[in-house]
Amino acid sequence: MSTVEASAAASPQTGLRVRVQKLGTALSNMVMPNIGAFIAWGLITALFIKAGWLQGIFPALRDPDGWVAKLGGWGAYDGAGIVGPMITYLLPILIGYTGGRMIHGNRGAVVGAIATIGVVTGADVPMFMGAMIMGPLGGWAMKKLDALWDGKIRPGFEMLVDNFSAGILGMILAIFGFFGIGPIVSSFTRAAGNAVDFLVNNDLLPLTSILIEPAKVLFLNNAINHGVLTPLGTTQALETGKSILFLLEANPGPGLGILLAYMAFGRGIARASAPGAAIIQFFGGIHEIYFPYVLMKPKLIIAAILGGMTGVFVNVLFGSGLRAPAAPGSIIAVYAQTASGSFLGVTLSVFGAAAVSFAVAALLLKTDRATDEPDLAAATAEMEAMKGKKSSVASALVGAGRGGTISTIVFACDAGMGSSAMGASVLRRKIQKAGFGDVTVTNSAISNLSDTYDLVVSHRDLTARARQKTPSAAHVSVEDFMGSPRYDEIVEQLKQANADSTPAPAAPATEDAPVGDADVLPVSAIVLNGTGSTAAQAIDEAGALLVAAGAVEPSYVGAMHEREGSVSTYMGNGLAIPHGTNEAKTAIRRTGISFVRYPQPIDWNGKPAEFVVGIAGAGNDHMALLTRIAHVFLDKDRVAQLRAATTAEEIQAVLNAGE
Template identity: 40%
Template sequence: MFTNTKKSFFNLSVLKTNIQKLGKFLSNMIMPNISIFIALGLINSLFMPYGWIPNKYLSELIFPISSYLLPILIGYTGGRLIGGDRGGIPGAISTIGIISNSSIHALLGVMISGPLAGFLIYLLDKKIQKRIKSGFEMLVNNFSSAIISILSLILSFFIIGPFVNYFSSYLFYFISFIIKNNLLPFSAIFIEPAKIFFLNNMINHGIFSPLGFQEVQEKGKSLFFLLESNPGPGLGVLISWLLFGYHSNKKIIYSSTIIHFFGGIHEIYFPYVLKIPRLIIALILGSMTGIFFLSFFHGGLISSASPGSILSIIAMTPKDYYYSNLMSVFFSFFVSFVCSSFLLKTIKQKDIKGYDSSLNLNTDLNKNLNSLKSIDNIAYSLNKDKIIKIFVACDAGMGSSIMGAAILNKKVKLSKLPLFVSVNYSAIDVLPKNADIVITHIKLTDKAKSCVPTAMHFSLNNFLDYHFYDDLIKYLQKVTNKSNSDTISNTELNSKMKNNVNTQKLFKLTKKNIFLNQYAYNKEEAINFVGSKLFEQGYVKFEYIKSMLEREKLAPTWLGESIALPHGTISAKDKVLNTGIIFCQFPKGVQFGENIDDIAHLVIGIAARNNEHVMVVSSLTNALDDENIIKELSNTKDYNRVLEILSL
């Protein structure tokens, strides 16, 4: 999960990425079990002595759910995330060791012991799976799982449990000291930055929830449950972006605001803060204000608000404390909004990370347009070969590059350029040395330059950036005016040469390849889904799924216009058994790109042998000319309509 070299450890960018990965992993342990937190909170709210309908017998259910069921489920999930299905059981069993030797709530220890058990089973499987004799698989698997479970149980009981007790006791004394000295609002200085690095679930459920459950037993409520889950500060940032954000997609931000405040998904506002890191000041000030009101008016919840929705907070609020809790949320929002609005109105556009990347691309293109030397280089190529060779390249040459090449090729044909232009797609590693222009994703440009240093290189964040291709056509027209050589037209090109985009169709999309109305929490989950379908339908070996995730780390496969095209790396082509495509629709969208607005509603997983998939991808490209078609593909429930639109 983490980069292993010393050099990269001290690289702040890599360190930030690794911290975010850790946070996302911890979130993935919690998210599948959110309903347990909600059920526990509702039982507390209804049946405890201070609840709405107190019931002595039903309130006795709270202890086994919070002390046994919840930790065991989280331990199972943590083990399964690392070790697959076989890692779940050792993860659950190791939880018993934490529960049996822990004087406080076991959540923090379980978030260590569960993944550790899964990791042990993963290591064992890696060593023995290929050495098991045929017919002994079940015997070996069952006994090895039992042995790892016992080992994990012992480690949890004798090492992890006591360590967590020791750590938590000092943490509790430290926080008690802070509360007694009225310093708790300053905890926001640590809480809000940690949340932005996706450590929110670890903070809430690993630290504050155990302290909160302990305090509830003593006081009937706890403000610890509302320190991290307060949606007010994030709401302030989102509303300020909605009103004052530069060139932002208002529809996306509006949806994000609703999802954050009512859906309780706080991660949705993190990218907005990462674009302008100084917005963390607004979050901290808003959070400090909310915590101050909680402390002053003795507010708190009776259970964890999971997710951190205003609806969850209302449901978990004791019946006599609505005023203090809602005032805390409101004033934290107000302070965050005022501060965020001031920062957004005074900040310079160039300080916004990821701000309008297409403008930067066009700026780079205009620099090349004004460079006589660059034009002369292309003119020399034109005089020599009577052709300009353009390659759209990606890592594997099987997805985004095909779409980019198809779009550019179509624009070249419509432009009636009087010179001969060849548009092709390619994997970066096999780019021809005589390429004149190479177009790649911005993260792959350096690699492309090392392969073809003599070519002109242009970078894209979005392979469906039509404005970029239009500017490139203008560039080629300017080259034409500079050149005095004899040229031939692209009409002649079509008669002399068959473009790669028109490769014969050897793969046919059918209903079994189409999955509509799906949902994924993040792009990794979406990629795992489409990859598993490629595997289940016999197109790839199981290892291909891992290569799809590795490819995503090289550069996002988000193409723009609501489409992502995940596929494996070029080194994983030996894992492809047959050419296959999985068309997957996510009506609620999945963030695939680096910017918050890079939302994919159509995720097409590709496994390709040779060029058999090209016509499918080209058909998708042809459909992109009409926004209504894209919208229909993103929402239709009719499988036949998908096939009809793609003309397959």
């Protein structure tokens, strides 16, 4: 299989992982802000239900007419306490409210809550899944409805329209939830519950660790935990007073065992940092702290899986479980939610999982033939790239480079041409606007790097190579070159690192060489409606335009595919800039670019590419072109102009416009 074919084959998997991560993040963002309510419900359940702690400690409180029974909703007060209404109404409505707020602020939150009450009352099980559907749906529908008459309402009628539109839409969605979504989600919940019962009855539940433990390291756990386990576990806890499902993902034992193995048999910074990581992971409940240790030695996932299976097996054996989710997955949170009669089983499940994962990880580390010290910093960068944001706890363990002020930043890519030049342009602009005009931002090929920079920015797939060339620098991994959130983090890092220095005034904007020049971008090299449907076809199309314009030899197109096979040229904001490798510069006759717009975005390694700009740079004179293109695609209005253009001349005018 060729490099291009391999890349294309891998793309759907990468795209699927990203989509599942986004789903998990969305589910987590609806649940996590409300975890305090889940904990409150769990504590109330543990204290006041018929089999609760208070009656076990104080027999006199077993009175079915007493205040404990009244709060717990049993005895003479059956169903009239706090426990039932909280799980039936409060928790789902909080989730729906939060989901609506994520989409469309307070108006979306209110409509999301109204929509959720419909699905809650239309079902016979706790509607966490229904709330995760109706809340965002309510926010989205309200957002679309508001957009219909935005700026069209006559003064004085805004409040009337706003209130009645939200009320009417909420009513419609509540009815839809009651008759439509509620029964469907109820059926799904019962089916999923039956599947869990099947796994338990056939002693197969430990096999879930084969999915859950790798998913944690890949940051897919939120979709599993908050999308499936928490709703099912809460339903089960309502019926039986506890659920084993709350411990399938939250058990801190497997991670603890791996970190203990590094403490005993690891090397270098991995061994030195493992004790601190173990404390954070076990007592703080931040499981992501051990993910880089697994990424350094991927075979250690075996230890995590076997440890997880051990913990689940022990809980099944003892019939133990938690009353509510343990969030975060700290041993403290686990014990706080442990059901009465389950403390022995839960304890053995945690420490049994730790013992097995330690034994397996210790064996793997002790018999590892690798002689190089594991690169914990590179693994941490890889983890942060998968997560999509900086991990403060992990970064605190591995440090942040050579320290001191930051005066030199380099954006490194494979060839030092398109990706790094554009990324450096965007980052330079942000840094200058922040008042750090004295900080230099350059770009370079990785092969040309020297260990003289304070900070190195690179694509996540290239960070390990860049770190080999610049081991003493701080490293930041990105995926989205145009609008990566890591750029804002770099600016904040500059504010902290250079706090004692006087910010220099922002450098004045310089005029770039016009990319619309007929020699560089002729009208014949602009296509308004591309015909390709894949990234490979788009590269062929953009490359053929460069060949037809006389900018490159035909062999340059193959080099564009080769470059794409190593690292994606997707920049962000719907833009991809395929270009050749460093070795292919001899096939460039003169500097030129091509421009192809696609009516339907192309799947570019899991990202939507609407605009494809082919680049051929002779020498370094293409850098100014990339800078101007970057500035165009950072401006939403100019991107909208490119999208609306009906002629090639309009495209030229937009790309050639000043700052």
